[in-house]
Amino acid sequence: MLTSALLASLALAAGVKATVQGFDISHYQPNVDFAAAYNxxxxxxxxxxxxxxxxxxxxxxxxYTGATKAGLIRGGYHFAHPGETTGAAQADYFIAHGGGWTPDGITLPGMLDLESESNGECWGLSASAMVAWIRDFSDRYHERVGVYPMLYTNPSWWQTCTGNSNAFVNTNPLVLAHYSSSVGTIPGGWPYQTIWQNSDSYKYGGDSDIFNGSLDRLQALAKGS
Structure with a gap:
């Protein structure tokens, strides 16, 4: 049997990178066993x-209360309605209803969920108008709480609705939705994803998310560093 030290050495030699399991949920998962997920x-x-x-x-x-009691690092997300109101107005609404951030080490920066819905794939906005709307949300969130929000998207939406903009590479962590055995092509000029939503099914509810790094890096993200 291989020792844990030898396994760690082999993983290092093979270039295996540390990751952390997580998940995302909404009211569609009304009953979540957070303690079991943590265990x-x-x-x-x-x-x-x-x-x-x-x-x-x-x-x-x-x-939020259940996740906190279970010892999970947690954060909120906002499903964007671009163009219906300003990005700044939606950032304010998100912050006012749980989406804020403090550097306590257990709160993730808020996440802006960018995807299609019933009123059209790109919400009736041109690529330049969409980029401007996202920037308006992002800048207001940063101004209010001190960190930039994470941006959730998939490669097809980002290509179609922002023209594959690289405007957020240096400010906003990427949460990439791509249901596959590998991350695939990363859009928007980001060199890597911060979180990979790799499946729309997780044993304890919602979608499966993989943080791209070790637990101490996840904790650093929650501290704003």
Whole structure:
């Protein structure tokens, strides 16, 4: 039997990189066993908080409390409605209803969920207008809480709706949705993803998320460094 030290050495030699399991949830998963998820190795969860400027996820508060009690690093996400109101207005709404951040080491920067919905793939905006809207949200969030929000997207949406913009490479961590056995092509000029949503099914609820780094780096992200 290989010793743990030898396994670690072999992993290093093979270039295996440390990752941390996590998941994301909303009211579609009303009952989550956070303690069981933690015991199975999960260390973070991203919880839906808001949409637009008029919707609060009804499970956010109970989910946030449950995640905290279980010892998980947690944060909120906002489902963007670009163009319906300004990015700044939606950032303010998100912050006011649970999406804020403090450097306590257990709170992730808020995540802006960018994807299509019923009113069109790109919400009726041109690529330049979409980039401007995202920047408006991102800048207001940064101004209010001190860190830039993470941006959640998939390669197809980012290519179509922002023209594959690289405007956020140096400011916003990327949460990449790509359901496959590998990360694949990363859009927007980001050199790597911070979090990879690798599956729309996780044993303890919601989607599976993989942090690209070790636990201490995840903790550093929660501290804003």
């Amino acid at each position: 199975a190795g999960a260390r973070f969860v991203i919880i839906k908080a808001t949409e637009g400027t008029s919707y609060i996820d009804p499970s956010f508060s109970s989910h």
